[in-house]
Amino acid sequence: MSTFDERANAFENKFAHDAEMAFKAISRRNRAAGTWAAGLLGKTGDDVAAYELEVIKSDFEEDGDDDVVRKLAADLEGKADEATIRAKLAELHKVAKAQLMDEG
Template identity: 30%
Template structure:
């Protein structure tokens, strides 16, 4: 194996790892968004649309901070009683669940 081969192998491993992280983050955001949608009284297609919107927001420059801010704004507007800490804790739980789901697939 040449140095060039090792470099290509490392690049492939890095790319695979980054793709896996991206998939976990996207899945976690969707799980969090569906949880938030439920708290907001959204079900079915309305909940899915809300989740898709937050996943798309997560892809932007602000990433997960934009998602958390949007949920906070939506909860405040709807009178949903959840602290920032509770929302962030649920996001951590969603990340753990998403990692399990991705590993199982």
């Protein structure tokens, strides 16, 4: 294998790793957002876990955070506005990335 091929493989592997880590961070963030929102909604026990999964699934509707924000804003109407939700998602994303780095 030539040096060029080795470099190409290294870049492909790094890209795949970075994409996987980004997906894990967003999924972890969405789970944490579900926990946060469930608390605001007064959910407990198994209802919290079920709601976390609803929030995670909502992220598969379209690229970006708008689908998650829309779901949370609709569910949290009167309890949290869109700006608060976006700020919470940003905060939780930082936490999720840090957790993954610590685990890695």
